Amino acid sequence: MIRVLVTDDSRVMRQIVIRTLRQAGYDWDVREAADGAEALAAVQADEPDVVLSDWNMPNMTGIELLRGLRAAGYQTPFGFVTSEGSPEMRQTAEDAGALFLIAKPFTPEAFREVIDPVLA
Amino acid sequence: MTATVERDQVQAIAQEVFAAMIDGDLGLLLPWDGDLPTIDDALVAWVDLHGDWSGRAVLVTANDTALDLARVLLDLDPRDDVSRDDLVDALGEIANVVGGNLKSLLPTPGTLGLPHVGDELPPLDGAVRAHHLPLSWRGRLLVVDVWVTTPLNPKEIP
Numbered sequence: 178m179i180r181v182l183v184t185d186d187s188r189v190m191r192q193i194v195i196r197t198l199r200q201a202g203y204d205w206d207v208r209e210a211a212d213g214a215e216a217l218a219a220v221q222a223d224e225p226d227v228v229l230s231d232w233n234m235p236n237m238t239g240i241e242l243l244r245g246l247r248a249a250g251y252q253t254p255f256g257f258v259t260s261e262g263s264p265e266m267r268q269t270a271e272d273a274g275a276l277f278l279i280a281k282p283f284t285p286e287a288f289r290e291v292i293d294p295v296l297a
Numbered sequence: 298m299t300a301t302v303e304r305d306q307v308q309a310i311a312q313e314v315f316a317a318m319i320d321g322d323l324g325l326l327l328p329w330d331g332d333l334p335t336i337d338d339a340l341v342a343w344v345d346l347h348g349d350w351s352g353r354a355v356l357v358t359a360n361d362t363a364l365d366l367a368r369v370l371l372d373l374d375p376r377d378d379v380s381r382d383d384l385v386d387a388l389g390e391i392a393n394v395v396g397g398n399l400k401s402l403l404p405t406p407g408t409l410g411l412p413h414v415g416d417e418l419p420p421l422d423g424a425v426r427a428h429h430l431p432l433s434w435r436g437r438l439l440v441v442d443v444w445v446t447t448p449l450n451p452k453e454i455p
Contacts, residue, residue, distance in 0.1 A: 186411075187390045189370050189383065193318065196372065233393075233409055260397025265406045280401070281394045282317030 179296075180206045184216040184230040184239065185258070190281075194229060194258055201285035203292070213237025217245050224253055227295075232259035232266070243273045254295060258283065301350060302402050302443065304428050310398045311432060311441050314391065319369050326439070329431035334438060342388040342414045344396035345421070348407020352445040353421050354396035356388060362437045363388045385414040395441065421446060 181198070185191045191209050198205060208225065210216035214237040216230060228246075232239040243255050255275050259266070262280030270278045277291040308328070315326040338360040345353050358366075367379045367387035379387075389412035400409050421444055428443040 187386050187393070189367070189386045190390050192371060233397075233411065235411060260394040261400055261409055262397075263401045263403075263406065281397065282314045284317055 178204070178206050179227065180208070180225040182208050182210055182216060182219055182225040182228045182230075184210040184213065184228065184234070184242065186212050186231065186234040190231065190258075197283060197285050197288055201288040201292070203288075213239060213242035213245070216242050217249075220246060220251055220253055221249070224251060227254045227256070229256050229258050232257055232261060232270075240269060240273055243270075243275060247274050256291065256295070301404065302399060302428075304430065306402060307399065307428050307441060307443055308430055308432075310395055310402075311430065314394050314398065315434065318391065318394065319366060325435055327433050329433045329438060333431055336438060336440075339416065340384070340388055340414065341416065341418045342392035342412060343418060344389075344392050344412045345410040346396060346400050346403075346407055347410065348403070349405040350403050350407060350445070352427070352443060353424065354392060354399050355418060355440075355442040355444065356392045356395065357418075357440040357442070358388075358434075358438065362434065362439060365437075366391065366434075389414045399443065 183191050183194050195207050208219060210219050212234045230239040230242055239257055246253055257270050257275055257278040260281040262278060267278050276295050279287055279291055312323055312326050316323040336359050339357055340360050340363045341357050343353050343355040363384055364379050367384050368375060368377060370387045371383060393412040397409055400407060424444040424446045426442055427445045430441040432439050432441060
């Protein structure tokens, strides 16, 4: 079973992401982190198969988390789920090594569209 | 501002956010028809945008309406209790997504602040309200406002 770490400072949004993963057909083992710093520690303690992360968070942002992971040698597949989907943010995410960026609001179809090719 | 983000675009963002996150369908968030009732027990959520274009996206609704929004977002029963933390989180996240989508329409990069929730909106220095959209969510008033402090062209302030 694929193990995912869902990172968002909003508990409500973490629940929505987890629910949407289920609706998209992904029966994954889910762990949660409330900000980038918590997620970095969670990956270091037990690396998941994939990280889904918000961008804008207190303590450590999503992009800082991704860069921190790569700097520490973790190549964990990483995708953003964020309320901002501007072209420059997508470019910044890609440059830092993100596999995809899902803009909020999203649908199960939007999840499948970007996650299925990565799983394949 | 009005040339940068039009009123119709703000409405479309709000409707898309509600359709995807809350209702599962378009058509349950509509322009308010008729006189505007006073919101006595208002809850306000806002997120600030910074950059060449700076401003604020604001959501105002009654506390009871915000509670029902939180219940839908958390997949709770209509009679379930909602903690203050979850209420603040839920309304703040809706404002956050509206603000993020608003930011995506702007022609130049900027940053989005973290969402805030309170009983009233604190002042934003030098800001003018560029858009005011009273909307009806399942017959209940929900207002979306957009404030701007640094328009690209001062002549664009309505």
